[in-house]
Amino acid sequence: MDTDFERAPIGVLEVSPDGVVRDGNATAASVLDVAPDAVAGEPIGRVFPESVEGQVPGAFETPPDAEQSFEAYYPDLDRWLVVDLVPAAEVVYVYLRDETDAHRREQQLDSLRSDLRRLTIGNELLADVLGDLVSASTREEIAETICRQLGETDIYEFAWVGERAVGSTEIVLRAAAGTTGRTLDRIETALDGDADLPELRAIERGEPTVVESLGADESVPETIRRAAFADGLGSLLAVPLTYGSSVYGVVGVYATEKDAFSERERESFGTVGTMAGFAIKAARNQSLLTAERVVELTLRVSDPATPFVAAVSDTDTRIDVTGVIPQGEELLCYVETETDQRGPEAVATALAEHESVVATRTVGKHDDGGSIELRQRAETPLGQLLSQGGTVRSATFGPDGDRVVVELPLSEDVRRIADAITRRYDAEVLAKRERRRDERTTGEIRDGLTARLTDRQEEALRTAFFADYFESPRGSSAEEVADALGITGPTLLHHLRAGQRKLLAELFEATDRRLDPDRSSDGT
Structure with a gap:
């Protein structure tokens, strides 16, 4: 050569x-x-x-x-x-x-361009979802919003939303959108059985669950793997819809590519799940707030999983729950107790021994009992009722019987909620009645006043009230109330002043309107 x-x-x-x-x-x-x-x-x-x-x-x-x-x-x-x-x-x-190196560099660039495009579209899409969730007023609208935005896009094939049945891992299809093919049919069939769906695992864990290769992942039921292969689906992301410790449902998002969901996308979808859970919680609360008619459910709750039941058994005294404030995975409760010469400390000690109780504090004493602050985990009958949009109107535990009265909006499946509670705990329904809201004008007044407050202001005022902060002498100091809320003293005082100002403004404006309905806005 x-x-x-x-x-x-x-x-x-x-x-x-x-x-x-x-x-x-x-x-x-x-x-x-x-x-x-x-x-x-x-x-x-x-x-x-x-x-x-x-x-x-x-x-x-x-x-x-x-x-x-x-x-x-x-x-x-x-x-x-x-x-x-x-x-x-x-x-x-x-x-x-x-030219191998050049090709690989070009492939890397193409991959980066594709990732950037997908990330850009995904961020815009998730922003649209969050924006639409703000205006959704019912659980049906929330489910349809999520499915429409995620399922009818170029980067995902379809999406579906399931609602969690109260007190169990069962989920029921609420909405779906996109090219569902035969895969959604197989999912619906699996929901009626006992198949271990990735969506169910996401609910159990309370965090997003990814299947990177639908056809090869044996944790996915075989019928769904086959349908997904026939429909050309490569991966899925299941995101629980959560608010605090409550999981309201799940959204399943399916894509044609394997490994379609990056770590960043998973984090973003986690935000969507939290926002959707908050929206569902708000929709339930709004449904109760604006309902002309509500369902009042009276239950006997004698399950030892309830710390009040166990404490009554140990002390032979009566406990009235006067306030319940949900705080994420915990409930902050205030109770009044009737005791003998041992005082409320004996009841507080008995409550503190229960496995669900995180902390107790004696707030105040009086001649025949006292007030106690109790922090417990939300996985109790009261926590379950609150998580389903209920409002606990009263709860009494004692030698003469245990009674819990809860209000639920008519839009809720009251029978399903009651069945779930009675199936999971030692409880039974004593009474159920439907009534008009105007039968309780006090409740309407309270709802109207608290509607002006932010969540944090209401939480601060409610906690301070039940902790006897406004009593003279005070049952709790500002530091103790702030500690119960997990905030600083100055922050507590800021929320209290802002909340009191709003409530007083509502009170005096309402009084002025009643006294002089024709009074002009400028005071003349």
């Missing part, structure tokens, strides 16, 4: 017109991963590894009479090669260039 060809920075082969390699330089041998002395005399088809189209050997089926250029991937070499054929007198020169 010519010395210049031997020293060339690219691979060079000298091939006869009928396709027999005469010679090649060291670079060509290296590119083709063959020994330098093993190319001469070999057919071109043996020197070149197989590619998808076999372009180089095919070019010598008839003697080449014009320049040709090919670019192909060679799996055996794991390389991209650019091959130029240049016919000359009685010889064809084959030039080889390894």
Whole structure:
């Protein structure tokens, strides 16, 4: 071979017109991963590894009479090669260039561009979901909003939302959108059975669950894997709809690509799940607040899972729950107790021994009892009732019986809620009645006043009230109330002043309107 060809920075082969390699330089041998002395005399088809189209050997089926250029991937070499054929007198020169690094750089750039595009679309999409959730007023609208926004997009194939049945892991399909194919049919069938769906696992864990390869992940029921394969689906993300310790449902998002959900997307969807859970909670509260008619449910709750039941058994005294403030995965409760000469400390000690109780504090004493602050985990009958949009109107536990009265909006499946509570705990329904809201004007007044407050202001005022902060002498200091809320003293005082100002403004404005309904807004 010519010395210049031997020293060339690219691979060079000298091939006869009928396709027999005469010679090649060291670079060509290296590119083709063959020994330098093993190319001469070999057919071109043996020197070149197989590619998808076999372009180089095919070019010598008839003697080449014009320049040709090919670019192909060679799996055996794991390389991209650019091959130029240049016919000359009685010889064809084959030039080889390894373009693997360039191809991989381009693939990386394409991947980054794709990720950036997907991230941009995803962020805009999730922003739209969050924006629409703010205006959704019912649970049906919330479910339809999520499905419409996620399912009818270019980056996801379809989405569905399921609602969690109270007190169990069962979920019921609420809405779906997108190209659901046969996969959604199989999901609905699985919901009626006992299949271990990824969506159910997301509810149990309370965090997003990803299946990166639907066809290969054996944790997914086989019927769904087969349907997903037929529908061309590659992966899914299941996101629980949560607020505090309550899980209201789940959204399942399906995509055609495997590994379609990046870590950043999972975090973003976690935000959507929390926002949707908050929206569902707010919708339930609003439903109760604005309902003309409500359901009043009276239950006997004698389950030892309730700390009040256990404490009554130990102390033989009566406990009245006067205030319940949900705080994420815990409930902050204030109770009044009737005790003997031992005082409320004995009841507080008995309550503190219960496994669900985090902390207790004696707030105040009086002649025949006292007040106690109690922090307990939300996984109790009271916590379950509150998580379903109920309002605890009264709760009394004592030797004469245990009674809990809760209000629920008519839009809730009251029978299902009652069945779930009585199935899970030692409880029974004593009475159920439907009534008009105007039968309780006090409740309406309270709801109207608290509607002006932020959640934090209401929480601060409610906690301070039940902790006897406003009594004289005070049953709790500002520091103790702030500690119960997990905030600083100055922050507590800020919330109290802001809340009191709003309540007084509502009171005096309402009084002025009653006294002089024609009074102008400027006071004249």
